[in-house]
Amino acid sequence: MATPPPPPLGYTVTVSPPHPNTPTPRPEKRPTPPPFSSPVAPRFSPQISHQDGLPSSSSKTSSIPSPANGIKTGSPVPQFSTPPGPPVFSSPLQPAAVPFRASPASPQPVAFSSGSSLPTSSPLYRNGSAELQSEASDVAEVSMLSRESPCVLFTAHKVLKHKKQANVPSLGFGAIVSPGREVSPGPQIIQRDPHRCQNCGSYVNLYCNILLGSGQWQCVICGKLNGSEGEYIVPSKEDLCNLPELSSPLVDYVQTGNRRPGFIPVSDSRMSAPIFLVIDECLDEAHLQHLQSSLHAFVDSLPPTTRIGIISYGRTVSIYDFSEGSTASADVLPGNKSPSQEALKTLIYGTGIYLSPIHASLPVAHTIFSSLRPYKLNLPEASRDRCLGTAVEIALGIIQGPSAETSRGVVKRSGGNSRIIVCAGGPNTYGPGSVPHSFSHPNYPYMEKTALKWMESLGREAHRHDTVIDIFCAGTCPVRVPVLQPLAKTSGGVLVLHDDFGEAFGVNLQRASTRAGGSRGLLEIRCSDDILITQVIGPGEEAPSDTHEAFKNDTSISIQMPSVEETQSFSLSMETKADIKSDYVYFQFSFQFSNIYQADISRVITVRLPTVDSVSAYLESVQDEVAAGLIAKRTLLQAKTASDAIDMQMVIDERVKDIALKFGSQLPKSKLYQFPKELSSLPENLFHLRRGALLGNIVGHEDERSVLRNLFLNASFDLSLRMVAPRCLMHREGGTFEELPAYDLAMQSDAAVVLDHGTDVFIWLGAELAAQEGRSAAALAACRTLAEELTELRFPAPRILAFKEGSSQARYFVSRLIPAHKDPPYEQEARFPQLRSLTADQRAKLKSSFLHFDDPSFCEWMRGLKLVPPEPR
Numbered sequence: 001m002a003t004p005p006p007p008p009l010g011y012t013v014t015v016s017p018p019h020p021n022t023p024t025p026r027p028e029k030r031p032t033p034p035p036f037s038s039p040v041a042p043r044f045s046p047q048i049s050h051q052d053g054l055p056s057s058s059s060k061t062s063s064i065p066s067p068a069n070g071i072k073t074g075s076p077v078p079q080f081s082t083p084p085g086p087p088v089f090s091s092p093l094q095p096a097a098v099p100f101r102a103s104p105a106s107p108q109p110v111a112f113s114s115g116s117s118l119p120t121s122s123p124l125y126r127n128g129s130a131e132l133q134s135e136a137s138d139v140a141e142v143s144m145l146s147r148e149s150p151c152v153l154f155t156a157h158k159v160l161k162h163k164k165q166a167n168v169p170s171l172g173f174g175a176i177v178s179p180g181r182e183v184s185p186g187p188q189i190i191q192r193d194p195h196r197c198q199n200c201g202s203y204v205n206l207y208c209n210i211l212l213g214s215g216q217w218q219c220v221i222c223g224k225l226n227g228s229e230g231e232y233i234v235p236s237k238e239d240l241c242n243l244p245e246l247s248s249p250l251v252d253y254v255q256t257g258n259r260r261p262g263f264i265p266v267s268d269s270r271m272s273a274p275i276f277l278v279i280d281e282c283l284d285e286a287h288l289q290h291l292q293s294s295l296h297a298f299v300d301s302l303p304p305t306t307r308i309g310i311i312s313y314g315r316t317v318s319i320y321d322f323s324e325g326s327t328a329s330a331d332v333l334p335g336n337k338s339p340s341q342e343a344l345k346t347l348i349y350g351t352g353i354y355l356s357p358i359h360a361s362l363p364v365a366h367t368i369f370s371s372l373r374p375y376k377l378n379l380p381e382a383s384r385d386r387c388l389g390t391a392v393e394i395a396l397g398i399i400q401g402p403s404a405e406t407s408r409g410v411v412k413r414s415g416g417n418s419r420i421i422v423c424a425g426g427p428n429t430y431g432p433g434s435v436p437h438s439f440s441h442p443n444y445p446y447m448e449k450t451a452l453k454w455m456e457s458l459g460r461e462a463h464r465h466d467t468v469i470d471i472f473c474a475g476t477c478p479v480r481v482p483v484l485q486p487l488a489k490t491s492g493g494v495l496v497l498h499d500d501f502g503e504a505f506g507v508n509l510q511r512a513s514t515r516a517g518g519s520r521g522l523l524e525i526r527c528s529d530d531i532l533i534t535q536v537i538g539p540g541e542e543a544p545s546d547t548h549e550a551f552k553n554d555t556s557i558s559i560q561m562p563s564v565e566e567t568q569s570f571s572l573s574m575e576t577k578a579d580i581k582s583d584y585v586y587f588q589f590s591f592q593f594s595n596i597y598q599a600d601i602s603r604v605i606t607v608r609l610p611t612v613d614s615v616s617a618y619l620e621s622v623q624d625e626v627a628a629g630l631i632a633k634r635t636l637l638q639a640k641t642a643s644d645a646i647d648m649q650m651v652i653d654e655r656v657k658d659i660a661l662k663f664g665s666q667l668p669k670s671k672l673y674q675f676p677k678e679l680s681s682l683p684e685n686l687f688h689l690r691r692g693a694l695l696g697n698i699v700g701h702e703d704e705r706s707v708l709r710n711l712f713l714n715a716s717f718d719l720s721l722r723m724v725a726p727r728c729l730m731h732r733e734g735g736t737f738e739e740l741p742a743y744d745l746a747m748q749s750d751a752a753v754v755l756d757h758g759t760d761v762f763i764w765l766g767a768e769l770a771a772q773e774g775r776s777a778a779a780l781a782a783c784r785t786l787a788e789e790l791t792e793l794r795f796p797a798p799r800i801l802a803f804k805e806g807s808s809q810a811r812y813f814v815s816r817l818i819p820a821h822k823d824p825p826y827e828q829e830a831r832f833p834q835l836r837s838l839t840a841d842q843r844a845k846l847k848s849s850f851l852h853f854d855d856p857s858f859c860e861w862m863r864g865l866k867l868v869p870p871e872p873r
Contacts, residue, residue, distance in 0.1 A: 151181045151250070152589055152605050153717055155630055157621040161580045161611045170658035171622075171679075174573040174630045176717045177538075179523055179591040179603070180564040187603065188244030188251045194602060195231070195245070199224040201551035202526050202588055205606035206246050212237065220586045220606070221526050222553065245604075253602040273417040274307040274355045275513050276395040280425045281312040282384040285374040287425055287475050287501055294506030295369045295423075301510050304359035309398060310368050313391035314375075314384070315430060319347060319398070322356040326363050328371040335387025335431045339394050347394075348401035355398065381426050381477035382437060388424060389433030392458060392469065392487070395420050400465050417519050418467040419493075421512055423501070425473070427480040433458065435483055451483045459490030463562045466519040466594075467491065470512045474498040474505050481703055485710065492519075492539070492562025494714075496796040497707050507797040515795055518593035518601065521561030523570065528585040532577050533557050537633050538570030539714040564593040567795050569716045571633040580611050619663060619678035625721055628685035631655065632724050636694055636709050642702045649690045653865060656683050660867050672868050680870040687818065687858050688725040688742070693757070698815040708759060711796075715758075719794065723758035726816050729786065730754075731779045737786060741872075744817040745832040749805060752779040754786055755813055756798075761787045762813040763802035770804045820857045827859050831872050 154175045160166035166173060195204040197219040204226075209218040215232035216225050232240065240246045283291060299308065310320040317339075318330035331352060333339055347354065358365070375384060399418045428434045433454040436444055462469050470493040473479045481495065488495040498505045522543055525533060536559060543560035559570065591603040612618055635652060639645040659682070660673040667674055675683060693699045693708055712723050728742040731752040740746045746753050749766035763783045770776045780802060787800045803809040820828055829835050862869040 151178050151591075151603070152176075152587075152607060153623065153626045154607070154609065155623055155627040156618060157609060157623070158612045158618050159576070159580065159585050159609050160615065160618045161613050163576050163579050165615060165618075166576045166580075168658075168662045170655045170662065171627065172573060172630060172634070173575070174571065175587070176569050176571050176626060176629055176720075177523070177525075177589055178566070178569040178716050179521065179561065179593070180518060180566045180568055181716065182566055188248045190244055190251055190253050191255070192253070193255075194253045194604065195226065195228055197222060197224060197226050197551070199226075199551065199553050200526065201524070201549065201554040201556060203590060203604045203606070204228070204245055205588065205604070206249060207586065207606060207608050208246070210237075210240060210246070212240075220608075221528065221588065249607065250603070250605045253604070255600040273419070274309060274399060275302075275418070276309040276311065276355075276399065276420045278388070278391045278395055278420060278422045279310070279312045279372070280386060280388070280423055281314045281318075281372060282375045282381070282386055283425045283475070284381070288372060288374045290501035290505070291423060291425075291474075292369050292372060294501055294503075294509060296366060297506050298509040298513070299358060299362060299365045299369075302358045302513065304357065306358050306513070307355045308358055308361065308365065309355045309395065310365065311391050311395050312372065313387050315387065317387060317391045317394055319352075319354055319394060320364075320368050321352040321354065322361040322364050323351065323353040324364070326367055328364070328368045333390070333394060335385070335390045338390060338432050339397060344394070344397040344401065347398060381475070383429070384426060385430035386424075386426055386428055387431035387434070388422065388428035388484075389454065389458065389487075390431045392420060392422065392462075393432070396458075396462055396465065396467060399467055418465075419513060420462070420467060420469045421509060422469065422471040423474075423505075423509075424471060424479055424484070425475045425501075426477040428483060433483070433487075435480055448483065452486055455483060456486040456490050459487045462491040468563050469493045471495045472498065472505060472508055472512075474501045478703070481707060489539075489710075490562060492565075494567075494711070494796060495707065496711075497704065499799065504797050504799045508795070511793075511795045511797060515565060515567070518564035518595045521564035521591065521593040523559040523561060524590045524592070525557040525559075525572065526555075526588045526590075527574070528582075528587075530576055530578065530580045530582070530585055531587070532575045533572055534575050535573040535634070536570055537637055537713055539563075539568050540570065561593070564591065567716055567719070568714055569720070571630050573630065573634060582611065584608050584610055615663065616678070619676055622679060622682075624679055624681040624685065625725075626717070627679075628682055628689070628724060629717055629720050631686065632689050632694070632720065633713055635689070636712055639695060639709060640706075642705075645695045645705070648695055652686050652690045652695075656686060656862075657865050657867065659683075660865075664867075667868065672866055674868045675862070675870040677870055680872060683862065683867075683870065684818075684858055685725045687861055691855055692724065692726075692816065693759075694723065711759070719758055722756055726755050726757040728753060728755050728817070731783055731786075735782050737782075740834070741831055742817055743820045743832055744814060745820050745828060745835060746817065747805070747814070752776075752783050753813075754783045754790075755816060756787070756790055757816055759796075759798050760812070761791060761798050761800045762816070763787060763800070764810060764813045765802070765804045767805040818858050819855055820859075823857050823859050827869070831858075 152175055155173055159173070195217070196202065197204075200219060200222040202219050202221040204217050205220065207220045210232050211217070211225075212232070212234060215228040215230050215234075217228060217232060218225055232243075232246075234240055244251050277295070279291070279295070302308065312318045312320075312330075313335060316335050317333045319333070320328065320330045323329075331347060333343055356364075377384070399420075428451070429437050433451045435448050435451050438444075441447070459469060469488055469491040471484050471488045473481075473484075473495070474497075479497075481497075485495050496508060498508070521540075523540065527533065536557065538559070540559040540561040543558040561568075585608070587607040587609070589605045589607075591601070593601055595601055612621075635648050638651075639648045656675075657673075659679065660675045663676045663679070664673045665676075666672070689695060691698070693705065694712060699705050699708065708723070712720055715723065726742045728740045728746055729737040730740050730746060730748075731754070732738050737754070740753075742755065747764065747766070749768040751766050752769055753764045753766075755762045755764065763780065765776055765780060769779060784800070784802065791798050791800070801809060801812060803813070820831065825835075856864065859869045
């Protein structure tokens with residue numbers, strides 16, 4: 001369950017709470033690079049799949065109720081439908097969990113470290129104060145990091161000193177890192193080169209010891225002294241507090257110079273980052289009509305300066321020319337082979353205009369979309385010739401070459417962060433990268449292997465030219481996901497599956513074109529000598545040594561990212577190499593990338609975590625939701641097939657048992673173990689994982705599950721948490737919403753409930769409420785508005801479904817809730833205190849309306865593992 005059970009009367013929740021997140025720091029060197037785990041290309045069949053970032057209410061400090069997973073532009077993303085007036089969201093009456101959050105307005109000083117190796121002949125200043133007690137200092141420090149560094153979330157705010165206790169694999173230790181996450185109110189910005197340790201490459205930071213007389217600083221990772229070119233020679237320590245890198249755990253070093261020859265900076269980034277639409281023209285009439293509506297709305301939503309190109313593909317490729325006024329005119333190339341250099345030169349240097357600002361070409365774009373016609377031949381959807389690979393090659397070629405578009409006589413070259421958005425209704429069955437129509441083709445395995453390599457190569461070529469390829473599939477025709485996935489993945493894009501080309505598809509078009517991002521990304525991770533990074537999971541790969549600056553003793557983990565966006569995160573698993581003797585361990589994360597304005601950014605986050613001997617102190621610092629997210633990603637990485645998923649369910653069972661054995665306690669005169677009370681929400685989150693869409697069988701097709709897993713492995717913490725554990729909100733009179741545990745006990749016939757499961761949001765109306773036309777309309781409008789607010793910045797956009805109690809679609813909703821009707825009343829009330837106010841008749845009515853499933857309840861599952869269910873907080 002995503003959130004702890006509320007108090008007896010529940011509590012109302014605010015939809016847009018402040019961002020509380022919790023990162024942390026560390027000390028000395030780093031180990032050898034760990035195995036880098038990148039999500040494997042999945043399979044799926046055209047149905048659902050979309051993504052997000054959103055709030056959660058946690059029993060621990062890692063709650064993140066922010067619209068973090070999407071576009072951070074100045075204005076909200078345009079929507080396809082105007083929602084009704086927003087409901088009223090009141091402040092929590094009795095929050096079940098208080099997000100771990102600091103309140104200091106500026107960074108707090110940290111305790112002086114006695115282990116300094118600096119000479120004492122000159123004044124020494126460690127960026128902190130020895131006057132604070134260590135415990136208060138740690139609390140203030142973690143609070144400060146929680147407020148200022150939401151890009152890094154650790155599974156615990158403390159580290160156990162003893163190796164044997166710290167390295168219990170069932171619980172594990174690590175962090176979830178979001179390189180592209182936008183930070184509010186924003187990091188400290190420094191417009192100069194950073195000071196870096198000449199021995200290990202670490203950046204100077206607020207935890208470094210500073211020699212005021214000489215300006216030298218001591219690296220917290222390797223302990224070596226470094227010069228500052230006189231910058232840190234100051235009369236007093238107060239002067240150092242004015243330097244951002246010595247007062248904040250998160251800073252951005254910004255360089256606006258661009259070394260790319262021929263690049264002409266422009267005021268609007270979208271002038272230099274064209275969007276190419278690549279459209280499947282082999283669609284039946286019903287699908288085509290929906291697609292046309294989405295495309296019309298999409299171009300209407302674009303900023304006037306956005307440059308756009310349009311290509312359609314079937315057996316041939318049509319490249320539409322914007323120079324023909326209001327006429328839909330296109331140059332046609334064959335789709336059976338890659339375009340020749342001569343053909344591309346003819347396009348690029350000819351008289352046609354294939355990329356044009358939307359303010360000059362909007363009428364033509366509408367004409368082009370209206371001119372599309374349904375497929376006329378009598379062939380099954382899967383058998384139609386589609387040269388998707390050739391179409392993407394041509395779009396990439398036009399983006400790479402000098403644009404034929406002129407504005408005031410100045411030729412504008414395309415910059416980075418270009419996007420190719422493929423609208424596909426079926427598989428690539430013709431030309432390069434294609435596979436046969438039928439699986440029974442005698443050469444199918446070999447041709448699929450060849451197609452995979454070709455698509456991966458094309459994706460890497462796009463990445464080299466800072467072009468991201470997003471593939472949006474819709475309809476009922478299988479699109480051969482394993483073949484298309486490498487194209488999106490290696491370019492830094494996503495592959496998303498939709499039910500149809502309707503509203504969710506159109507919203508994703510808009511969000512894909514406007515979401516903020518960076519290119520040429522590099523993530524470097526440096527840790528104290530005591531810490532070993534054992535595994536990295538996320539949207540990247542180990543960076544070649546020649547892609548980043550080398551230092552004498554640099555043992556950092558370097559990860560190359562195809563793109564840098566808010567929708568991404570990396571999951572880091574860590575261990576301690578030996579018993580830790582120091583009071584703190586240090587971690588430093590540096591993200592280097594070019595943003596949408598072509599400025600070179602180096603974002604540096606330094607985190608310090610205290611070390612402890614006490615297991616109970618460590619358990620108190622564990623962030624249940626972050627730990628569950630890290631465990632889920634490590635588990636899902638191994639679930640490549642349906643049989644793997646079943647095996648992983650058993651692994652989760654063993655993991656929960658082992659955590660209880662290692663950190664819990666055995667009940668007197670019993671073989672049962674009490675799960676540690678400090679981790680009360682962790683087993684419930686893992687129970688959601690084992691029975692949900694990622695590992696369970698509530699999603700009908702293995703291809704769909706594999707797509708969800710691939711999205712999950714790369715997703716931000718906010719989205720991945722929601723994909724593991726749904727969030728349940730009940731509508732109350734007056735327009736407020738009460739947050740409830742995600743149990744089927746929430747299905748009360750006189751209420752409306754919103755269930756947010758990451759890639760899907762469901763609105764359930766009870767039968768009694770649905771029978772009252774006025775009340776049900778108001779409740780549905782409020783629920784719809786809440787769903788749209790929760791997912792406003794989520795990418796890919798989730799589908800939102802509404803249905804009534806007892807309807808066929810209600811199974812979507814019921815299957816995602818933990819069944820608890822078979823539990824004894826005392827257990828039901830422990831996890832769902834609202835039941836205490838119901839009469840016996842109301843209880844009986846609630847139970848009789850329930851659709852029974854064979855799944856065990858959470859308490860039954862725990863007892864089956866010979867564990868006592870933890871008391872909810």
